[in-house]
């Protein structure tokens with residue numbers, strides 16, 4: 044497969060603070076374990092992915108979503124003969140910088156920061172978490188992760204050119220990340236599109252007929268499932284179809300990446316880095332399927348009245364709490380309050396709120412502002 048393009052752990056640029064090697068875990072395996080043991084990782088459990096808990100205990104949260112991304116990415120890395128440890132580590136850390144209330148929370152934090160000419164970006168926040176906010180080691184701040192893991196985090200959603208994002212200039216701007224890191228964004232896309240469809244089906248926001256009518260890739264699979272299992276329940280037929288759809292997308296990612304790597308002529312990790320665009324790619328058919336799925340979800344799920352109501356509620360509460368701590372920095376926890384003396388207060392307030400789980404946010408809001416009205 045693509046073993047020639049695998050990033051060898053021995054070539055890692057290493058850690059900021061040199062450490063002795065572990066007797067049986069290599070550097071990427073240790074990074075994976077450091078992430079799993081981090082507090083920010085555990086908090087993913089109480090952060091919304093798309094659907095807020097309350098209606099059902101079956102919806103994904105950010106932790107179960109992360110496990111699904113990891114499963115997809117490891118499968119692809121393993122078939123492609125890439126470094127599974129680096130891939131798994133990057134999958135586990137990919138959403139660690141997400142604030143409460145999913146995308147709405149991220150947009151609102153960014154909107155608040157823009158009032159001060161600043162901004163919030165969950166990938167950069169993730170780097171700050173692993174570089175300084177996690178305090179588990181006596182000899183250095185943060186988790187002291189290897190360069191390649193930090194680089195993969197910096198380039199999770201996109202690559203950048205020198206000077207474009209000054210705070211990321213140490214992460215080889217202008218170059219592609221290793222193929223292991225390139226797999227994460229597309230694995231994320233497979234995981235969230237299919238999981239959101241599943242959760243939307245559970246929430247009765249969409250039904251099988253509607254999906255089949257608007258997503259040809261789903262319809263093609265659904266037709267054969269209906270012939271194969273005419274007596275099966277709606278839910279069973281939906282699950283059978285979804286399962287095969289995930290398989291189609293993962294296979295498409297694997298085949299597309301092999302084809303792109305082949306066409307590029309890249310024969311080494313350095314050639315992957317130098318190549319003008321990323322080599323991790325869907326096949327044309329799976330790219331279409333992914334795009335159809337995404338636009339279906341935008342039309343019927345993300346913009347649905349139920350989710351829109353959640354979103355507006357979360358946005359308003361976040362704006363209130365942000366303003367409250369700006370007005371009352373004395374109510375911040377000691378370490379954040381201390382930071383407001385040395386740096387702009389909006390930065391400390393943003394970091395404090397960004398680290399919150401949805402449930403901690405709610406408790407804090409009730410403590411300092413007012414009882415939250417029950418959801419209608």
Ligand code: MG
Pocket residue numbers: 108112137138231235
């Ligand atoms: Mg994700």
